Amino acid sequence: MRTIESLGQLRGRTVIVRCDLNVPLADGVITDDGRIRASLTTIRELREAGAKIVLISHLGRPQGEPEERFSLRPVSVRMGELLGAPVSFVEETVGEAATAAVSALGEGDVVLLENLRFNAGETSKDDDARRAFAQRLADLGDAFVSDGFGVVHRRQASVTDLAQLLPSAAGRLVAGELEVLRRLTEEAERPYAVVLGGSKVSDKLGVISHLIERVDTLLIGGGMVFTFLAAQGHGVAASLLEQDQLDTVRGYLETAEQRGVRIVLPTDIVVAEAFAADAAHEVVPADAIESSAFGAAGIGLDIGPDSAAAFAQVIAESKTVFWNGPMGVFEMDAFAGGTRAVARALTETSGFTVVGGGDSAAAVRALGFADDQFGHISTGGGASLEFLEGKTLPGLEVLA
Ligand code: ADP
Ligand code: MG
16 A cells, blocks of 8 residues: 655645545534544645645535535634644635635645535546546646545545546555554454444445454344344344345354354344334333334334343453444434443453444444544444455555
8 A cells, every 4th residue: 555655755746635524514513523633644744744735525415516515615614723724715626716726825735625526527437527527636736645534445536536647645544544454354353243233234244244254253233133133033023124134144143153153132122112212112022022012013223231231241351343333223312222332332341442334433422432432433434344344445456
């Protein structure tokens, strides 16, 4: 992996930095600035080296044209506060205004260009369209630093094409993420436990089948629990169930058995009358979900307290723990207990802990935990999962 050193002297040169500044916004206010903070290391280093810095990023999923609610302007303001230096903003990504703003930069100055995805070329499936947009970006600078870890699994103009048009290197955030993920894939200290949750099994098939060959214990929570319970023959009432994944899940249970990998499923479940924050709810054994007060209408929305304690115990005894996917619908306080317990157990264990996944990272912060209580919180959900699946990530391949 080429690092910033490979770019040589940067004083006076214009360096384009692809960041992942895709922060959550509510009415134009940033609700979690974690991704802005994560990008500062590289930017500070480039400023000290005397580079002229052009930041590019996407925010949200605009469909190839400008949409005010996805503007990066609020990010430039917050970035300036965190950096302790002005970060100017241009209302377009490429064009006359962008070119003028970039030529006005002095050594150490920083400009943020408007949302990449306001341009159809950024995510186009058409190679020529993507390449043409990447060329317009490349024309703005002398070198490229790829530091948006959250997008390195995407084949997009500002990720893969741009890296091929300019001298390019991985930024510090990308390099740091990779170091952690390598530690998980190549030299994980044992016992190694993986906690998986979230909404769907089908989202996590690749990572489950890959990890089942490599870990000592797999703890399963979240919405995917119910497909596992159903695969064992238990009724799950109105809980999230992926009927078409039952055979796959049965296969996982068999593989785990053959390999001596322990799959720990919850023994109790918080079942609710409805999918709502104020819904009536009760704790029932995991094999008796249909016997709850809500009968066939009951929805499992969290792992129960006994399960949370059992999961915490496994985590406490592990030397390496990777966690992806909330244990329940943590967005509603009544169903956040399992996620809170797992997060706390991760902060208390002496082992090396990694949290990956957009919602998982948001969950630990929303529940009041600090980033530094964990070994590492990945800024890239999809990217970290794909890496752990053993896939080649296109955005890294171009920096090899
Ligand atoms: P990540 O982004 O960390 O990979 P996912 O996107 O897979 O996580 O899943 C997060 C979502 O899973 C959360 O919004 C949470 O509400 C939901 N979830 C967790 N448990 C359940 C459940 N029992 N039923 C329905 N949704 C659930
Ligand atoms: Mg998610």
